Amino acid sequence: MLRWAILLAASLIWPAVTGAQTASPPLILEAKIPLGQVSGRVDHLGIDLKRQRLLVAELGNNSLGVVDLAAGKVLRRITGLSEPQGVAYVPFADSVFVANAGDGSVRVLRGEDLTAVGRIELGDDADNVRVDTARERVLVGYGKGALALIDPISLSKTGDIRVKAHPEGFQIDDTGGQVFVNVPDAREIVMADLTAGSTRSLPTQGAGSNFPMAIDGEAHQVLVVFRSPPTLMALSSQDGRVVAKLETCGDADDVFVDAKRHRAYVSCGEGVVDVFEQREAGYGHLARVPTVSGARTSLFVPELDRLYVAVRAQPNEPAAIWVFRPAP
DSSP states (O other): OHHHHHHHHHHHHHHHHHHHHHOOOSEEEEEEEEOOSOOSOOOOEEEETTTTEEEEEEGGGTEEEEEETTTTEEEEEEOOOSSEEEEEEEGGGTEEEEEETTTOEEEEEETTTOOEEEEEEOOSOOOOEEEETTTTEEEEEETTTEEEEEETTTTEEEEEEEOSSOOOSEEEOTTSSEEEEEEGGGTEEEEEETTTOOEEEEOOTTOEEEEEEEEETTTTEEEEEEEETEEEEEEETTTOOEEEEEEOOSSEEEEEEETTTTEEEEEETTTEEEEEEEETTEEEEEEEEEOOTTOOEEEEETTTTEEEEEEOOBTTBOSEEEEEEEOO
C-alpha cells in the first residue's frame, strides 16, 4: 500500500514539474537581423507598414538603418545625420521624420525612395517623434521643454506644447484628445489637452527618471516606467489615480502594450525584456526574457505581431535587430 501511495503521489507531481520545464516563454526569439558595421548606441525604432520596413535610429553611428523585414536584411543606410534619436513613418504624408539630438533638426525623407525632402530646425536636442493621426500632424519633443507641432505637408512648425523641462517618452491617447508626457528633470508626468491646450501634472509617488511610456487604451491606463528605482506604474488616464506599481528591470527605455494578450513589454539596458500581464488588480509580472546588455530600445508592432529589440554592437555580439514572436 505504501508503494502504491508513493507512485500515486509521484504521478500527481510529475505533470506539474514537466509542465514547468516545457512551458513556452511569452516571447520566443525568432530571428536576428544583422545591422552590419554599426557602432555605438542604437536609439528608437519606427515602422513603415506599407513597405514592411523597420527604421533604426543609429545614434552612435549618425545614421538611419532601413531594414527590409520581409527579406530579413538591411535595405540601405542613410548617413550624414547628427545623433538621430526619434524616427517615425507618417502614412498620410508618405514620409519619414528623423529627429536629431546633435543639431536639433528634424530631417524629412520621402517614404518611397528615402530621398531628403526637407529639414525643420528646432534648435536643440530633438528627441521622440509621434504621429497625431487625428489632426494629421507630427509631434517632436525637443529643447528645454516643448513638444513641437509640425505640419508634415508644409514642413513647418505651427506651435508648441510647453512643459517644464526636456520631454522624454510621450504618447497620444486613442481618442487623439490628450497627450501624456514624461518630464523626468521636473519629476513630472504631464497630461495635456490637445484641444484646449491646458496641462496638469500626474503623481510620480517619489519615483524618478521616467523615460518610457505607453497607453493601454482598453484599460484606460497610462503605463510609465521609471529608472530610479526601476518601477512600472499604471495610472488611470481619466483621473491620474495609480492603479498598479511594480518592480521592473533596470535602465528601461521602451514599454509597449500587447492588447491581444493583455500584456506589457519593458525593454531594459540591463539585458532583459520584462513581461507583465494584466490582472484584475492591475498588472502582475509574468516573465523575464534575456537579451543583451545595453539593448534597451525596442518596438512592438501589433500588425505584424512581433517585438523588435535593438542590440548594439558588443565584443561578442554584432549589432542586430532581435525579432521576438509573442507566444499565446
